[in-house]
Amino acid sequence: MRTMNDTRRTKDLLYEQVARIGKAACSPKRLELIELLCQGEKTVDMLAREASISMKLASAHLRELRTAHLVETEKQGKHVIYRIANRAVADFWVAIRSLAEDRLVELRLALEQMASHPGEMAPQDRNSLVKLAKKGEVVVLDVRPTNEYAAAHLPFARSMPLEELKNRLAELPVGKTIVAYCRGPYCLMARDAVELLRQQGFDALRLPEGVAEWGIAPVR
């Protein structure tokens, strides 16, 4: 015989488990860490530096992500390397972000303001961009750090980290359109790259999507 209370307890248990994922996603800093890990594996202090928090705090947040089984660790020498558990985590990051953009006007406004400065690329389908890049009609620049490029990058993209860009302008073609991308729509490196390129007379556009949005986030 199944009682009402039995059913209640079972249900509570199920929703509690799902809420563990929600809890992992309810802190801005944890979301930022997830996005960083979508670019490739990183050590705790790399993550702390890039998210502008202390290593202690990063460690505490990563612990939360680990108990929710969203990230995995591996010890290498005196470093601990974190990575997302699998591609489903990257997909979830894209999904929650897109729901947030769908529902929250404030977020849409902030993004529009951000994008209005330099040339935002018209939403174009992926295949046609890849085709153009393959034929050499546009140059796709990956302006993230080299290790992130090494972990995964868009097809036919060239690595040119934002910090090096200023000194490597000579490598770029003058007539062609240059498309810069970085970690995704919340990362401002591609925006700054486009700003710099335009000041130098290049025809530059920003592609707001990164590897997570293209579904090619690196997983071991």
Added chain:
Amino acid sequence: MRTMNDTRRTKDLLYEQVARIGKAACSPKRLELIELLCQGEKTVDMLAREASISMKLASAHLRELRTAHLVETEKQGKHVIYRIANRAVADFWVAIRSLAEDRLVELRLALEQMASHPGEMAPQDRNSLVKLAKKGEVVVLDVRPTNEYAAAHLPFARSMPLEELKNRLAELPVGKTIVAYCRGPYCLMARDAVELLRQQGFDALRLPEGVAEWGIAPVR
């Protein structure tokens, strides 16, 4: 001139907005309310009763969901009717649940234990089930309350709420397979319906998916 701090503040703002969605999804009861609303619009006290919480608490949780713009309200007489803001909310509920099932062993175990009792339906593709139902080779039963059936239901499904099932067994065919579904994998009404039907000698199976999983959640 853009400063480092500027960039930081902009980023923090973006992640904070996304975290508002995470916060809405970090309480088990709020998740349950979202799932209930995926079945169709409901008043506060309907929601409170079905989620086994007080109306005050339900109201407080719904307030949170409303500030995250995941649900919308409409006043009708002395009732306030809640509904999910759009289909993207139902999709998100399915997405977070599926990530939880992917990552959390505890959840998979709990679901297996739940499912092992009655006959769980083999994961079958949707079109083939609809075809069988259309041809009348199986009977698909929607065992949710009638108002949820009215809001949206699977193609060719017949409404037969769990509470009425016992008294309406005569309406069911003896030779055919009966497929029962309810609100989704975390709802136990279909499980109980299958248990009852099998005791009565019917060939019954549970379809663990509901309208949210089929992408036909009702939205106004």
Added chain:
DNA sequence: CTAATGATCTAAAGATTGTTAGATTATTCT
């Protein structure tokens, strides 16, 4: 009009998190 119902608001207690500091561990470098 008055009473009852459905829902929200406010305030407060209790529980859970976020954040920081200090101590501790494991590993590498010298």
Added chain:
DNA sequence: AGAATAATCTAACAATCTTTAGATCATTAG
């Protein structure tokens, strides 16, 4: 071995959230 580095653990305080109770408001029924 001793110092330095990377990371975690523990404990504590601050901040936030959950939950309940009491008061309040709007609407309907009598």
